[in-house]
Amino acid sequence: MAITLGELLLYSTSYFGLFTATLFFLMFFEKKQKLQNPLPNDIGKVTIAVPAYNEEKTIKKTLLSLLRLDYPKNKLEIIVVDDGSTDKTYLIAKQMEKDVRAARTGIAFKVITKENTGKGDSLNAALAHATGSFFGALDADSMVEPDALQKIIGYFNDARVMAVTPSLKIYQPKGMLQRIQSIEYLLGIYLRKVFAYFDAIHVTPGPFTIYRKQFFDKYGGYDAGNITEDIEIALRIQSNQYRIENAIDAVVWTIGPATMAALNTQRRRWYLGFLNNVITYRRLFSKKHHDLGLFILPGAFISVGLAVLLLLYLAIKMIQDAGDFIRNLVAINFDILPWLKLKIDLFFFNMNPLFFLAIIGLATGIVIIHLAKKYSREAGTIKTAYLMYLVVYWAIFAYWWLIAGYCKACGKQVRWGKQIR
């Protein structure tokens, strides 16, 4: 059988994809009983920092969700860090501070304001004031479910656990772009749990990942200059041989970028930040780091590489096919009438192995999304957004990586971009 370069690429991609999916399934189902969150031996005090830069539209919702946390009130401390906002963010936070004090709930509530120096620096400012044994941040565009914190805290029974990640979901997705993101986040929920089983979580999402404060005391605060300080922290924890856990049903809602331009900016930052940090922490690619070093991190690079190659290959092929199609039409002088008589013969239906693999891939995707929904307690159906996700997402994903790789290669600078909603 003659195999072209393109077919080789398609087969390697499906082989790698199927292998990874199978491995993750085996892991997920073997450890399924561990999905139950451990009960805490000890209820520790938790400090939640809310860094905010011009978030007057959403900060109130964020703070209210924190005040509603089902957690002993005297064990809760909230520190709002106004990062030199030019809108009413500071005033809104101050008003909340007054209200909380007046209500005498026992929750410690503090507002700090400073010059605009960026998110990492804001978090470090909060760290300096934090009195809890645990520390987490909640971006001012995100909200927590009331039971999120109590589901997380039990994982700290294990002294080696330095961070516990929640499950992130897109808040009230509107439009196709946000719906596709919400499917992507569901896949992320599943993957994060599987990575936790492999002891290989390498991203601790900014919103509501809770850290053991000792870690910051011992290894320093956030890397303020880093464009993805959440990835840096995760890799720093891993490289010091500590553990990162995940509470799959601790739900945090975040707002997804609504426009393609805003999403592009966000992803360029994420992926370039990932590249930068992984290069910094390249010593993680070693036997000492078990699954993370030997398969999960290298695998991430392999899948990104395959997706990018596939995108380039299909783009070239599509251009060629379109060229052929136009030349064909010119050659018959656009007399397409004879072709409108449809003849269907099953003989011409191409039943090559790739077709079967595509079916398996599609089914796997449905099962994964279903698992993620079930265990993160999400209602509702998936439908069109899921189909859109399957069809177009990988190509957009590959495109983002292509851009990030390009930025990395030619040294283009990327900063925290402002989100547009």
Place this chain on the structure above:
Amino acid sequence: MASSNLSKYIAAFSITTLIFIVGILIGNAISSAKMEAIDALQQDITVRTIGSEMQYLLLAEHPCQDIHSSELSQELFEIGSKLAHMEQTLGSQDENVINLKRYYSLLEIRHWLLLKKAQQECNATYSLILYFYSNRGDCDACKQQGYVLNTIHRKYPDVNIYSFDVNIPDTVLATIKQIYNITAPPTIVVNGKKMEGLVNKDEVEQELFGVEEGEKENDD
């Protein structure tokens, strides 16, 4: 690697490989079933062509009404399309594909000869197109030429189109190529007239059904 997980990697590897092998086996089984179907079709056509030839010999006095079955040439064309599809699936170097194509070329030539004979002896007129192509990547225009002739076939089912892969090693095919002095694909021969290079649909139609004003002079 933690030993407890190593077994999972091995299991995942085995499952994946198994699925791939099953997929490839199913794909191959379907391919060979299709090839057998083509073979059966060719056998059927052979029998019917021989039948036509015998009919022609038996009814030596007035043989002409039964000679041309348009159905037969339609089916011949259909087999050609199926072979092209299999060639795409299995590759042009596949031995079975080459063998079937060689057989197919002979069938086409036989049918073509039959119609030519009927044309001479029965005063019948058939539209006959011979098409010489190559798909070894050395003939860019062949894609379009094939599409043009497919369009002609759909538009005028009575036109008999015989396509020949110039790379098929066969002495009869070599002779035909010699007769028409075929040097480079794509070349088509429309009712005896050789035309080299890409011939578009309008030009083929002109050649088949008479010529619009002012086009007749460079006819040879």
